[in-house]
Amino acid sequence: MKSSEVRLPASKLQDIRLVVCDMDGTALNREKEFSSGMLAAWSALRKAGIPYTIASARAPSMLGVFCAQAEISNIPVITLEGALVVNWPGGEVLYERLMEEADAKRVMEYCHESGLDYTVYTARRAYLRRDTRRGWRFEKYNALADRYGLERVKTAVYEEFSPQSISREGVYKIFVDNPSDGCTEKLKRFLRGMARVRTDSSEGSSITVMHEAVSKGEALRLLLAHMGISKEQVCCFGDWYNDLDMLASCPHSVAMGNAVPEIKQAAGYVTYSNDDDGAAYFINQYLLK
Secondary structure, three states: OOHHHOEOOOOOOOOOOEEEEOOEOOOEOOOOOOOHHHHHHHHHHHHHOOOEEEEOOOOHHHOHHHHHHHOOOOEEEEEHHHOEEEEEOOOOEEEEOOOOHHHHHHHHHHHHHOOOOEEEEEOOOEEEOOOOOOHHHHHHHHHHHHHHOOOOOOEEEHHHOOHHHHHHHOEEEEEEOOOOHHHHHHHHHHHHOOOOEEEEOOOOOOEEEEEOOOOHHHHHHHHHHHHOOOHHHEEEEEOOHHHHHHHHOOOOEEEOOOOOHHHHHHOOEEOOOHHHOHHHHHHHHHHOO
16 A cells, blocks of 8 residues: 555544454454454553454454454454444343344345345354355354364354244344345345345445444444443544444544545545554554553
């Protein structure tokens, strides 16, 4: 990334009492790992007494390893695009917003009948269609979880259950993996007829379907109220469309150098890319004394 594309503060930010960081494309590099620089930045925040947490599209069961590595503790974590906020560790639910059962059932049935590659995230597990291309992601994380002695992600084959039984478990979101252009337009037309859902994107051309009230921005507002701090006292980082309302709501918001243009426009600042330790650089230079 060219240095001319970076937009940084004129001086260190004052009175920051919380750092909130997206994971994929932001705190994690392209290998889906924390760099040594990012781990050092987490450690420096901890030593400085500045609380920090993550706001991720991932389910809590796919965050345990990263929370352990970053030593995140005694603070709520925003998960599943903001549909679920849990205290970490322990997993006590601070806030959740599930899709309506009827809506979840309709979307599942449409995705399956249309041959889309989708994942349904419920309060119990993740459901994937039998011929999914996404299984390797869960296998990779579970291998890492085994190394750390942490909880594995529970998965199940969608076709072995009924949409009714899955929806009764409580559906947080339905993730559709990079559909083709034609399928995307058909899906969006179908969803426009459903008043209680909204869509977002966390990677590539993927589409996430969730309750209309769910977003990272709304979850962050609830978190700030819970912690008793103002939006001027938080610094948040992100890179993709699902980070948009979170970054737009905070004066001290930071887009990654690899972020999509809309995120860079919405954020107060722009740092270097995730592969160039952009979040760690900003933390060290502008948040730490």
